[in-house]
Amino acid sequence: MHMADALLSPEVGGVMWVATAGxxxxxxxxxxxxxxxxxxxxxxxxxxxxxxxxxxxFAIPGTGSSGHIGGGMILVMLLGPSAGFLTIAxxxxxxxxxxxxxxxxxxxxNIFNMGVIPCFLTFPLIYKKFxxxxxxxxxxxxxxxxxVIIALQLGAFSxxxxxxxxxxxxxxxxxxxxxxxxxxxxxxxVEGLITIAVINFLAKARPDLIEQGPARQNEQSAxxxxxxxxxxxxxxxxxxxxxxxxxxxxxxxWFASSDPDGLEWAFFHTTGKEEPSQPQDDLHRSLQAIQxxxxxxxxxxxxxxxxxxxxxxxxxxxxxxxSNNGTSLAGIVGSLLTLVLITSAAxxxxxxxxxxxxx
Amino acid sequence: MVLEHSLLNIRKLDTLSLQSSxxxxxxxxxxxxxxxxxxxxxxxxxxYELAQLLPFLLYPLFLLYGGNxxxxxxxxxxxxxxxxALFIAIWGPLTDHEVVFRLFxxxxxxxxxxxxxxxxxxxxxxxxxxxxIAGTGFIPLCxxxxxxxxxxxxxxxxxxxxxxxxxxxxxxxxxxxxxHIRSLRNKMRFGTFKHxxxxxxxxxxxxxxxxxxAMMCRGFAGTFRVKKxxxxxTADLFFIVGWVxxxxxxxxxxxxxxxxxxIMGATA
Numbered sequence: 001m002h003m004a005d006a007l008l009s010p011e012v013g014g015v016m017w018v019a020t021a022g023x024x025x026x027x028x029x030x031x032x033x034x035x036x037x038x039x040x041x042x043x044x045x046x047x048x049x050x051x052x053x054x055x056x057x058f059a060i061p062g063t064g065s066s067g068h069i070g071g072g073m074i075l076v077m078l079l080g081p082s083a084g085f086l087t088i089a090x091x092x093x094x095x096x097x098x099x100x101x102x103x104x105x106x107x108x109x110n111i112f113n114m115g116v117i118p119c120f121l122t123f124p125l126i127y128k129k130f131x132x133x134x135x136x137x138x139x140x141x142x143x144x145x146x147x148v149i150i151a152l153q154l155g156a157f158s159x160x161x162x163x164x165x166x167x168x169x170x171x172x173x174x175x176x177x178x179x180x181x182x183x184x185x186x187x188x189x190v191e192g193l194i195t196i197a198v199i200n201f202l203a204k205a206r207p208d209l210i211e212q213g214p215a216r217q218n219e220q221s222a223x224x225x226x227x228x229x230x231x232x233x234x235x236x237x238x239x240x241x242x243x244x245x246x247x248x249x250x251x252x253x254w255f256a257s258s259d260p261d262g263l264e265w266a267f268f269h270t271t272g273k274e275e276p277s278q279p280q281d282d283l284h285r286s287l288q289a290i291q292x293x294x295x296x297x298x299x300x301x302x303x304x305x306x307x308x309x310x311x312x313x314x315x316x317x318x319x320x321x322x323s324n325n326g327t328s329l330a331g332i333v334g335s336l337l338t339l340v341l342i343t344s345a346a347x348x349x350x351x352x353x354x355x356x357x358x359x
Numbered sequence: 360m361v362l363e364h365s366l367l368n369i370r371k372l373d374t375l376s377l378q379s380s381x382x383x384x385x386x387x388x389x390x391x392x393x394x395x396x397x398x399x400x401x402x403x404x405x406x407y408e409l410a411q412l413l414p415f416l417l418y419p420l421f422l423l424y425g426g427n428x429x430x431x432x433x434x435x436x437x438x439x440x441x442x443x444a445l446f447i448a449i450w451g452p453l454t455d456h457e458v459v460f461r462l463f464x465x466x467x468x469x470x471x472x473x474x475x476x477x478x479x480x481x482x483x484x485x486x487x488x489x490x491x492i493a494g495t496g497f498i499p500l501c502x503x504x505x506x507x508x509x510x511x512x513x514x515x516x517x518x519x520x521x522x523x524x525x526x527x528x529x530x531x532x533x534x535x536x537x538x539h540i541r542s543l544r545n546k547m548r549f550g551t552f553k554h555x556x557x558x559x560x561x562x563x564x565x566x567x568x569x570x571x572x573a574m575m576c577r578g579f580a581g582t583f584r585v586k587k588x589x590x591x592x593t594a595d596l597f598f599i600v601g602w603v604x605x606x607x608x609x610x611x612x613x614x615x616x617x618x619x620x621x622i623m624g625a626t627a
Contacts, residue, residue: 346421
């Protein structure tokens with residue numbers, strides 16, 4: 001599932017961007033070292049293939065719905081981790097700009113969730129570890145299935161984490177998690193089946209590609225990267241640790257820098273949801289909501305609400321209501337006026353531009 | 360059919376990006392950087408902010424009308440991708456019932472404000488991204504990436520992908536159409552699907568080999584040579600400085616509230 005810009009905070013989006021940019025730079029460098037010029041057009045066309053393949057739908061028996069391929073694991077299996085990763089990244093970039101699937105800032109998250117995880121985690125750590133040398137043996141198929149499912153589970157989990165850490169939406173960690181993981185389990189099973197089917201098809205139709213292609217890759221990796229696979233893995237782990245550290249640092253600094261409301265609110269949203277049945281929960285939530293609103297609109301005249309967190313629990317809602325009328329009216333009038341101004345400016349621009357283009 | 364529709368969709372954005380307007384003439388780098396600044400500023404607002412986000416509509420609308428891009432078409436695209444954001448945003452009104460203020464005695468809950476805020480952010484960020492591509496074009500954007508020191512392999516990959524997108528989507532379209540005509544079902548069975556997908560993959564790999572051979576004949580050495588067409592002009596400087604200045608001031612000052620207070624003060 002594609003993360004959207006609107007659900008991200010700049011901190012989370014920025015950290016994921018840095019992590020993803022690192023992975024891209026690393027893969028680009030590794031590909032440069034491999035120096036296989038035939039791979040570049042193959043990557044490009046394979047990316048386009050994924051696009052075309054995603055548009056072919058089939059009926060999922062018994063459900064009435066239709067499914068299509070995601071294709072990440074096929075790319076990694078045919079191209080190898082770094083080339084596969086860059087191809088997935090390019091597909092996601094094109095999806096972001098042409099179909100507005102995800103967003104520019106959310107690209108960091110999306111490339112991480114759907115690129116870094118399958119290419120640098122589940123492909124080397126699950127598929128490669130468990131498969132045997134025959135492409136269509138049961139063991140290899142199970143390895144594909146496991147790698148695909150785990151990649152999707154981790155991806156879904158990081159969507160949940162990114163959304164909750166961003167704190168833009170009021171979505172609860174456990175609710176969201178309980179929704180996302182089973183959905184992506186189902187998606188993972190379908191995706192695994194498609195991946196297995198395509199790989200088996202390829203193994204039958206062009207065994208040279210499966211046996212020679214990866215074999216050639218293996219040779220290459222044996223020659224060039226075998227000593228470095230460990231290095232790569234540690235580098236990836238370092239990158240992940242660094243990413244997590246940055247994420248934590250960002251959140252901690254946010255806690256430290258913002259007012260106590262922000263801290264309490266974030267704390268509440270990340271930990272407090274564990275006990276949704278507690279009676280004080282609703283009270284807390286509404287209180288937090290008010291605090292948040294008041295903190296957000298500091299110029300509104302109900303600003304003096306010192307000590308709300310300590311004792312003003314019952315009194316506060318009333319003051320919000322009573323004192324709010326004047327300023328919120330100004331806010332609404334101002335907002336409407338802003339809209340009118342922007343629209344008229346835009347229309348003016350349209351009128352000015354028209355004759356010039358017709359000339 | 361869905362397939363044809365998405366192909367037409369990319370084509371339409373491409374056609375829009377080939378126009379000539381002051382917006383299209385700007386350096387792609389300045390548009391890219393300004394749009395990123397725009398998105399970061401928009402999403403940096405706290406959760407319950409609504410009014411202060413409104414002035415930001417100015418930027419996408421400016422590019423839109425400055426670049427002759429139809430608003431209705433982009434809004435349709437925004438609507439198509441909105442379900443995920445909608446699904447997350449709806450959580451607000453469902454869980455957050457606290458009434459924050461009343462609008463003409465109509466209670467407005469914090470959840471509704473957060474919902475509207477997320478959807479407004481969504482509209483702003485998606486619109487800005489689509490306007491960027493429609494007002495710049497994908498290929499100039501890739502060249503901008505190269506000149507912004509993005510790894511050349513990635514930029515080359517993007518150019519390749521973009522070039523073969525049409526070719527392969529059309530290929531897939533032909534195969535699906537052939538299947539559709541010959542089968543009695545509306546939807547494809549999995550057994551057929553996997554064969555179509557496999558065949559498409561085979562054709563793709565064959566094509567890659569042919570492309571590679573052809574490119575080697577023509578002296579391809581791993582990267583595209585980029586002619587420096589776009590130049591950073593003073594207009595670009597004004598564009599970046601002006602808009603980023605606007606973003607920062609609209610982030611710091613609550614412009615709609617100031618405006619509202621002015622009006623209310625004048626009438627009172």
